[in-house]
Amino acid sequence: MSVKPYIRKVSKSTWYLSRRRDILHMIDETSSLFIGVYVLLLLMGLRALAEDEAAYLHYLEWLGSPFLLGFHWLVIASTLLNSISWFRSTPKAMRVQIGENIVPGYLIAAGHYVAWIMISLFIFYVAGVFSVG
Amino acid sequence: MSYKTIELEVLRYRPEEDDKPWYQSYRVPCGEDWVVLDALNYVKDHVDSTLSYRWSCHMAVCGSCGMMIDGEPALSCKTFVRDLPDRAIRIEPLANFPIERDLVVVMDDFIEKLERVKPYVIRNKEKPLDEGEYLQTPAQLKKFKQYTLCINCLCCYAACPQYALIPEFIGPAALALAHRYNQDSRDQGHESREDVVAANVGIWDCAFADGCSLVCPKHVDPASAIQQMKISSTISWYKNLLGLGGKGP
Amino acid sequence: MARSNKPLVWSLFASGGTVAAFLIPALALVTLMAGYGHAPALLDYETMHGFASGWFAKFILFGVITLCLWHAAHRMRTALHGLGLRADKAVASIGYGIAAAGTMATVYYLLKI
Numbered sequence: 056m057s058v059k060p061y062i063r064k065v066s067k068s069t070w071y072l073s074r075r076r077d078i079l080h081m082i083d084e085t086s087s088l089f090i091g092v093y094v095l096l097l098l099m100g101l102r103a104l105a106e107d108e109a110a111y112l113h114y115l116e117w118l119g120s121p122f123l124l125g126f127h128w129l130v131i132a133s134t135l136l137n138s139i140s141w142f143r144s145t146p147k148a149m150r151v152q153i154g155e156n157i158v159p160g161y162l163i164a165a166g167h168y169v170a171w172i173m174i175s176l177f178i179f180y181v182a183g184v185f186s187v188g
Numbered sequence: 189m190s191y192k193t194i195e196l197e198v199l200r201y202r203p204e205e206d207d208k209p210w211y212q213s214y215r216v217p218c219g220e221d222w223v224v225l226d227a228l229n230y231v232k233d234h235v236d237s238t239l240s241y242r243w244s245c246h247m248a249v250c251g252s253c254g255m256m257i258d259g260e261p262a263l264s265c266k267t268f269v270r271d272l273p274d275r276a277i278r279i280e281p282l283a284n285f286p287i288e289r290d291l292v293v294v295m296d297d298f299i300e301k302l303e304r305v306k307p308y309v310i311r312n313k314e315k316p317l318d319e320g321e322y323l324q325t326p327a328q329l330k331k332f333k334q335y336t337l338c339i340n341c342l343c344c345y346a347a348c349p350q351y352a353l354i355p356e357f358i359g360p361a362a363l364a365l366a367h368r369y370n371q372d373s374r375d376q377g378h379e380s381r382e383d384v385v386a387a388n389v390g391i392w393d394c395a396f397a398d399g400c401s402l403v404c405p406k407h408v409d410p411a412s413a414i415q416q417m418k419i420s421s422t423i424s425w426y427k428n429l430l431g432l433g434g435k436g437p
Numbered sequence: 438m439a440r441s442n443k444p445l446v447w448s449l450f451a452s453g454g455t456v457a458a459f460l461i462p463a464l465a466l467v468t469l470m471a472g473y474g475h476a477p478a479l480l481d482y483e484t485m486h487g488f489a490s491g492w493f494a495k496f497i498l499f500g501v502i503t504l505c506l507w508h509a510a511h512r513m514r515t516a517l518h519g520l521g522l523r524a525d526k527a528v529a530s531i532g533y534g535i536a537a538a539g540t541m542a543t544v545y546y547l548l549k550i
Contacts, residue, residue: 059203060286060294065352068521073259077349080397084516090457091509093465094502098543100468101498104489105549108482115480118472127469134461141458144396148415155327167458175463182467183478349519383438392443395515418447425444 083140086133093130096123142167191217194269195276196227198239201287209287212236213276218269224277225253225264228291241291248405251339254346255291256280261346263405282346298342301358304384305366310377328373335368335413337406344400344410350393357393358384360400360410367413370420386421394418446511446533453508456501464501486550495547503540510536 071077103114117123145167146160179185194216201209214235216227225243232239243253246265253264258278269277285293315322344360351357366385369375384390394414401411471480479485488494510532517528 057203057286057288057294060288061201061203061209062286063209063283065284066521067353067523070349070352071519076399076402077397080349080395081516081519084395084512084519087457087509087512087516090461090505091513093461094505094509095539097464097468097498098502098539098546101489101502101543101546101550104482104485105546111482111485115471115476118468119474124469124472127465127472131462131465131469134457134465137454138458138462141454144398144415147398147401147409147412148419150412150416152327152331155330157330171459171462174459178460178463178467179477181479183484184467184470186478353519383440386440386444387438388441388443389438390441392441392447395519418444419451422444422448422451425440425442426448 083136086136089126089130089133090137092126093134138171142171189219189221191219194218194227196231197276197278198228198231198291199278199280199287200239200290201281202238203289211278220270222269223265224257224267224269224272224279227269227277228264228279239291240289249339251341254282254341254343256283256346261343261403263341263343266405282342284346284348284352285342293342295342297355298340298345298359298362301362302340302365305358305362306377306381306384307362307365307369309369309372309375310380311374312376322374324373331373332368332371335364335371335408335410338364338368338408338410339406341405343403343405344408347399347403349397349399350395354389354393356389358387358390360394360414361408363391363394363417364408364410364413367417370417382421382424385417386425391417391421446507449504449507450511453504453506454512456504457508460501461505489547489550495550499543499547502543503536506536506539507533 071081100111100114103110118127142164146163149163151158151163196214196216197211198214199209200206200212214231216230216235218227218230223246225246228239228241228243232241241253241255241264243265244250245252248263248266251263254261255264256262256279257264257267258272261282264279279291281287281291281293285295285297288294338361340361342361345351348357348360351359363385366381370378370381370385386392391414394411396411396415398411401409404410467477467480470477479488489498514525514528514532518525522528
């Protein structure tokens with residue numbers, strides 16, 4: 056039986072600060088906030104699109120405001136962080152066994168990266184990024 | 189062998205004398221192939237016999253000597269002094285557990301949670317002895333072999349931020365063991381473990397911080413076990429919702 | 438011990454995370470280009486309106502916006518808990534509430550186009 060066990064207190068709000076991987080984990084989690092706000096921005100674009108051309112053009116102009124541009128860069132940083140950590144994590148959840156062999160995680164991750172590049176290129180193509188003029 | 193004097197800063201706690209833990213420094217002549225455990229044994233044998241800590245096999249198979257070394261959970265028998273930076277080595281008992289004495293922690297919480305996940309083969313009906321043993325192909329063994337390697341050292345619990353913040357969390361090792369049995373072709377106890385595994389304090393309190401898998405000395409990868417159970421439990425949940433399950437809640 | 442109902446929000450979180458990982462970087466670059474005044478051809482009003490009138494495009498837009506909203510709501514719930522905010526029920530209600538409102542708004546505007 057324990058005589059007088061001592062319980063070490065852990066700060067509920069600053070526990071992650073003492074370790075680099077914990078700080079990165081918290082940054083990773085909060086990156087989802089910017090992705091969430093970004094799709095709300097897209098939703099606002101849908102609203103403008105549903106209204107009329109003037110509203111839509113006003114929306115596109117608004118996207119050009121300094122605050123929105125700065126926020127966009129934050130979104131891009133967050134979403135890149137999200138994608139990289141997502142592709143690193145997926146092999147752990149998706150364990151593929153063929154016969155007696157487990158497919159190495161890096162192969163599954165590599166497949167995701169290839170798909171990511173191809174999907175991104177497809178989005179650019181559909182959006183007309185590659186069109187001349 | 190050449191010896192180099194190193195300094196250990198060890199967190200002490202004597203329940204009969206101390207109200208709270210404190211650091212004690214020891215200077216140890218350290219051999220070039222020593223592990224941290226060797227340094228602790230030197231202290232115990234030659235400097236201060238009151239220092240208390242758990243150890244046994246000295247070869248990373250028993251799981252007794254888990255402790256915090258420079259802030260990271262590790263086995264002291266597997267941590268070579270030459271791999272640590274050239275300054276005082278901070279040694280503390282495993283994080284997230286109450287301190288019993290010095291480097292000895294109270295493991296009761298883990299033992300209780302381990303029992304709750306029913307870490308043994310469960311059969312609906314046992315095969316009679318004269319029908320022979322349960323046969324298993326190498327492929328079937330491979331499916332769960334990795335998760336059998338756990339030595340219950342509790343380094344994963346010490347690295348888990350969720351266990352630190354939510355003491356009721358079942359935790360990495362116990363959940364990885366539940367997965368080990370769920371994946372075992374001889375086992376039919378998946379449903380009977382699900383009440384614990386699929387509870388809020390089971391897999392759902394895991395935030396996939398991955399600290400557990402990073403510190404595991406046996407490369408069990410409990411994080412992967414938990415994420416795989418999240419997927420299978422989610423599929424079961426939807427099946428139950430749509431009335432396609434055969435497994436009731 | 439009661440089995441959790443977290444699978445519901447977790448499945449939305451996992452789908453949303455997958456959608457976000459594969460699609461959002463490219464989308465964000467496209468809208469960034471628009472912000473800098475170099476909006477690609479699709480973002481022209483007539484083209485975009487025509488595109489978004491199709492059922493397939495509506496399905497994709499619905500999927501991207503709503504799944505990412507639920508992903509962010511669930512992940513921020515965990516993040517805020519890790520940052521010290523203990524009021525989990527309140528955080529969950531607000532987060533999922535926003536996601537739910539966003540879901541309904543997306544349906545409404547997509548049907549309007």
